[in-house]
Amino acid sequence: MEALNLLESFVQSADSGSFSAAARRLGLTPAAVSKNVARLESHLGLRLFQRSTRRLTLTQGGERFFRQVSDPYATLRDAFAGAAQDAGSPTGVLKVSMGLAFGREYLVPLLDDFLTQYPAIVPDWHFDNRAVDLIRDGFDAAIGGGIELTEGVVARELARTHVVVTASPAYMKDRPLPRHPDDLAEMDGIARRNASTGRVRAWTLRSALGEEAAVVHRTRAIFDDPEAMAHAAMRGLGIALLPMPHAAPWLESGALQRLLPGWCADNGPIALYYPNKTLLPARTRVFIDFVTDAFRTRGIARRFDGR
Template identity: 30%
Template sequence: MDQIQAMRVFARVVESGTFTLAATTLQLPKASVTKHVQALEDRLRVKLLNRTTRRVTVTTDGAAYYDRAVRLLSDFDELEASMSQVRATPRGRLRVDVGTSIARMLIIPQLASFQARYPDIQIDLGVTDRTVDLIADNVDCVIRGGELSDQSLVARRVGNLEFLTMASPAYLQRHGTPQHPRDLENGHNSVIFFSPVAQRRYPLEFQQNGEIVEIANPSTLAVNEANAYTSSLLAGQGVGQITSYQAREYLQSGELVQILPEWTQPLLPVYVVYPPNSHLSAKVRAFVDWVVEIFAADPLLQCK
């Protein structure tokens, strides 16, 4: 038995849900697919799949084997690529984790261009604003804003984000337009971010000519996800700060209004981050280079 081939066949059956679809995508006879899986089960002496007339489901042992097999197959493909000319055409499964607003507004809308360029790379795209442990979570690379705390990771700076102070026209009609950040402490509501991991709420921050003002209260709403934060401002929940990249469409439509434009906030650096052992990976390098391209193409992502 070709164990590597059997693992590939088994993984495809799990992902497809049927032997027939797996056989079609692998361009193999259905009997061959069945034979590979049976041989693998005989070798391991465990049942990997539950078979019915309509669908195949994975057993508990099968699920555990699948998770390890996918990692091993990915490592095997990467090893072959690193030792051959395949480096020119990267391939394999790539696990990427991206913040919610960058995923929605930048990565997903343009992902087809990456897939057209690298059709042999399969992407598992995680979308979350929480902190990801690249090693424990088996992630190849992440795109994140903010300075890095883990110096053991490799980071490439791809851009900077500018923040604007925003509110909806309906909110400003009810509460008036503040002329100074301190005005937000009386008769206004602030929408702020909170981190359940750090157990911290982040105040609105304003800078002008060396003066720094932080406004944390009154805050009637704190959220921990970027798209929900923007939705809160659109719903008239209060005054908040979002990036100029996020704000662009709402400024054009008039759904949000910029206030206190003379008060700024420090630029937020954006990095692509990956473990040091991934620096020779053709698929990681291809994705990082592509991210650099799409960030460089938009001036709002390259604020100075």
């Protein structure tokens, strides 16, 4: 097993280009990974990396060794994963990325039941409103919307989501309810800026009858976070076009009300992303099945449907 551990540190370092990235994947410190690679070099009598303060580069011999061991290492890794699946209860650290508000509202409430079924799994959940690189950063899975499918990553759709028009009851007091998206032009609005492009998002709503209309309002504020938009709308700053995952809790509590209930915009799917491996670790496989089933049977997917 010691030789396999040393090899694992080398392969992950060569694949990621740094001891720090390899350490994140393996749950070790960069110093431990560096020490493992040095011990492997000592066993082989071969220098595998050229080290500098700025980068890690394979030597010619290191490149040749990496090509020779990559496929056998992957086979061994999958064999260990398969043996763990056959051995019984799934175990190990489950590293998952998800949005901050989304994870808190919809995934954390599932945790009790998940851990009751799989007590030997340790959730290592990262709450961050950004897309992660599952392969490079060593994640078992990620949950979110609009994540680009890179090589070696597959997605399993959990729910379709829609954007709906919301406002606080206080803001709508003494105001007539809009009957058509054109009526929103007379209202204050909280616009959304795309965090990656910097552009303010323009929405086109679609009715149940197939009619389409662009949304225009008097921009009162611009945010790049839908959860912040929801809180601003609840304070009466104006209307907010919110994805249903962010709007649903406040609509259900009455803190926000939906305007134009016959209109919404498609916001794409929420999906569970995971590495495409022949043999997934048992902890990842049972997590995928558990979350997919929960979204279907506990009504979570229905809460995201704005139609």
